[in-house]
Amino acid sequence: MPGSENSTAAWQQIIKVEFLLPGMQEKTMNNKEKEPKTILKNGTEEDQTIDTILRPTSWDDYIGQKNIKRNLKIIIDAAISRGEVSDHLLFYGQAGLGKTTLAKLVAKEMRSSMKITSGPAIEKMGDLAAILSNLESGDILFIDEAHRLNRMVEEVLYPAMESRKLHIIIGKGAGARTISLDIPPFTLVAATTRADLLSEPLRSRFGATFRLDYYNESDIEAIIKRSASILGIEASPEAVKVLAKASRFTPRVANRLLKRTRDYMEVYKEPKVSEKIALKTLEILEIDAIGLEAHDRLILSTIIDKFGGGPVGVNTIAASINEDRGIVENVYEPYLLRLGLIRRTTGGRLVEPLAYTHLGKKPKDRLL
Numbered sequence: 479m480p481g482s483e484n485s486t487a488a489w490q491q492i493i494k495v496e497f498l499l500p501g502m503q504e505k506t507m508n509n510k511e512k513e514p515k516t517i518l519k520n521g522t523e524e525d526q527t528i529d530t531i532l533r534p535t536s537w538d539d540y541i542g543q544k545n546i547k548r549n550l551k552i553i554i555d556a557a558i559s560r561g562e563v564s565d566h567l568l569f570y571g572q573a574g575l576g577k578t579t580l581a582k583l584v585a586k587e588m589r590s591s592m593k594i595t596s597g598p599a600i601e602k603m604g605d606l607a608a609i610l611s612n613l614e615s616g617d618i619l620f621i622d623e624a625h626r627l628n629r630m631v632e633e634v635l636y637p638a639m640e641s642r643k644l645h646i647i648i649g650k651g652a653g654a655r656t657i658s659l660d661i662p663p664f665t666l667v668a669a670t671t672r673a674d675l676l677s678e679p680l681r682s683r684f685g686a687t688f689r690l691d692y693y694n695e696s697d698i699e700a701i702i703k704r705s706a707s708i709l710g711i712e713a714s715p716e717a718v719k720v721l722a723k724a725s726r727f728t729p730r731v732a733n734r735l736l737k738r739t740r741d742y743m744e745v746y747k748e749p750k751v752s753e754k755i756a757l758k759t760l761e762i763l764e765i766d767a768i769g770l771e772a773h774d775r776l777i778l779s780t781i782i783d784k785f786g787g788g789p790v791g792v793n794t795i796a797a798s799i800n801e802d803r804g805i806v807e808n809v810y811e812p813y814l815l816r817l818g819l820i821r822r823t824t825g826g827r828l829v830e831p832l833a834y835t836h837l838g839k840k841p842k843d844r845l846l
């Protein structure tokens with residue numbers, strides 16, 4: 479129940495927007511999110527259709543994240559045997575690691591239908607109130623990029639998550655009164671790349687929270703083999719290894735690389751994906767053997783060439799390469815850290831000896 483006068487004013491919007499429901503929902507579903515500008519993260523429409531085909535639709539098809547799968551299965555089986563909906567679930571981790579895929583698997587296992595929206599698409603409290611009041615019993619509501627929900631909207635979520643209530647204020651000023659509507663049992667599945675930006679009251683209302691980590695190389699190889707077989711492509715074991723090493727331990731990237739390799743194969747009339755074709759595709763995309771793109775290499779060479787290898791603050795790095803601090807910190811750095819190419823210190827970012835070797839530069843003598 480919203481307590482402050484501010485939230486009272488905002489609640490009054492709910493009544494107005496309920497009449498806008500059909501168009502509003504369409505907008506909710508179609509709103510595209512701003513994506514970082516790297517080659518592999520922006521797919522074509524064809525890519526998106528193929529991505530849907532490649533998406534695993536059963537637990538057996540879903541490779542990797544074993545511990546998460548095991549825990550989810552228990553939660554789901556227990557909910558089904560009690561005849562209840564599952565607790566609300568939160569998935570967080572880097573883009574492309576399979577948060578949406580997991581949400582869809584949960585819906586399938588629960589035999590529920592899933593309504594999909596995203597944090598930035600829900601602009602007003604009324605948008606969310608309309609979505610919640612249209613849920614059917616057992617539905618899964620999937621909110622992607624949940625860290626971009628605004629605080630007023632979050633306030634509508636709390637009572638909905640906790641006691642399946644939607645509080646609506648009717649009227650204005652002194653005559654205003656609150657009515658509470660019951661919402662049918664539902665499960666909120668939220669996904670975010672930035673769990674640190676979720677408010678504590680929201681985070682604490684999930685019954686289970688799962689952090690999706692980077693995949694290991696053999697899981698990525700298995701994903702590439704599975705995708706190649708679905709797409710009817712023959713790929714040599716050496717080619718699979720080359721693509722896996724360049725996939726940033728991320729299934730979405732692995733599948734994109736495979737698709738680009740398929741393009742190359744078709745254009746140059748090659749019968750199958752050989753190691754040579756895989757290497758050629760990476761070369762054209764300017765992706766190196768360990769999956770670094772131009773921007774990753776720019777970050778490393780900037781720290782080395784302009785700042786003597788560091789330590790240097792992330793703001794300074796971002797300004798030097800004309801990029802958002804947030805993008806440097808949350809999109810590029812996690813993979814560089816995972817590979818051990820950089821280190822975060824209290825004084826700033828420090829390039830590790832491995833990065834010098836990889837870029838063919840001479841390590842400077844360092845005290846650290």
Ligand code: ADE
Pocket residue numbers: 532533534539540541542575576579701704729730
């Ligand atoms: N495609 C994307 N993610 C996958 C996964 N985890 N397992 C199998 N195929 C996938």
